[in-house]
Amino acid sequence: MEGRRWKAISVWLAALGILIAGSYLFGRETEEQLLQRIASEQNPVKKAKDEIKLASLKLAQVHEAYAQGQTEAGAKLLDTFVDETKTAWKFLRDSGRKASKQPEGFRELDISLRENVRSLQDLGPAVSYFDRTPITNAEQELEKTRSEVLHALFPEGASRNRKGPPPPQTTTTPASSPDMR
Numbered sequence: 001m002e003g004r005r006w007k008a009i010s011v012w013l014a015a016l017g018i019l020i021a022g023s024y025l026f027g028r029e030t031e032e033q034l035l036q037r038i039a040s041e042q043n044p045v046k047k048a049k050d051e052i053k054l055a056s057l058k059l060a061q062v063h064e065a066y067a068q069g070q071t072e073a074g075a076k077l078l079d080t081f082v083d084e085t086k087t088a089w090k091f092l093r094d095s096g097r098k099a100s101k102q103p104e105g106f107r108e109l110d111i112s113l114r115e116n117v118r119s120l121q122d123l124g125p126a127v128s129y130f131d132r133t134p135i136t137n138a139e140q141e142l143e144k145t146r147s148e149v150l151h152a153l154f155p156e157g158a159s160r161n162r163k164g165p166p167p168p169q170t171t172t173t174p175a176s177s178p179d180m181r
Helices: 002-027 031-040 044-067 071-093 106-126 133-153
Strands: none
Touching: 031 044, 044 071, 044 106, 071 106, 071 133, 106 133
């Protein structure tokens, strides 16, 4: 009796696992679907968001290629991933929207860039030292793009978002003025 109960429970758990996995895969967009939507979309913000999704899909492929030891394929996919990210930034930049007033799309790109840099930093130690150059280059490109996005989002305060102390404030008092000597 106990054996049947455990067998029935294990069958139900297996069926539940298959349903959950199937619903996850069903909700996930494919590369072809994203490419079609990007090609037909007129709204630059929606287009950029789809490019961000496509870049994330490419980053997952990068991780998979490096995990399988396919460093050359991983490096090519890294180039495609960086290009997709830059394309999203180009769509937003060319949209004519002011990021500080209408941040939709710009925020998503900033968040994505931050997460993707961390993901590449996590990937680095798992890859041979001699094969890390494309990863490091991609990190640098993403950081450069993120700096541009942050400057667009925060035009006056962009320099405060960088690492390091703020620039020193210089004020002239009447006692320190060169004319007073």
